[in-house]
Amino acid sequence: MQNVIMQMIGELNASHTGVSGGEANPNAIQTRYPGFELEADASGYYKAAFVYKAGPADHDYVRVHAGDYILAVNGEALHTGTITGRAITWRRAEA
Numbered sequence: 001m002q003n004v005i006m007q008m009i010g011e012l013n014a015s016h017t018g019v020s021g022g023e024a025n026p027n028a029i030q031t032r033y034p035g036f037e038l039e040a041d042a043s044g045y046y047k048a049a050f051v052y053k054a055g056p057a058d059h060d061y062v063r064v065h066a067g068d069y070i071l072a073v074n075g076e077a078l079h080t081g082t083i084t085g086r087a088i089t090w091r092r093a094e095a
Contacts, residue, residue: 040080046070
């Protein structure tokens with residue numbers, strides 16, 4: 001049930017939402033908040049429109065700046081026709 005609720009929340013593309021309690025599910029799907037806003041570009045790709053200060057993308061080692069193109073997420077191409085909520089949703093990495 002927890003997995004179903006997390007997928008439904010992920011489809012809403014809402015940041016910092018979730019459900020807790022019950023047994024931990026190692027296959028749970030999580031939506032990650034990248035710390036920047038995407039905007040569709042005429043090129044068919046997304047651009048970072050705004051990077052939130054002190055957010056996940058606001059670090060020197062991340063190197064995402066407003067105006068940068070976001071070409072792929074986790075090695076999968078990201079085009080303007082891609083549903084962005086699904087693109088940033090993935091299963092937990094194995095330990």
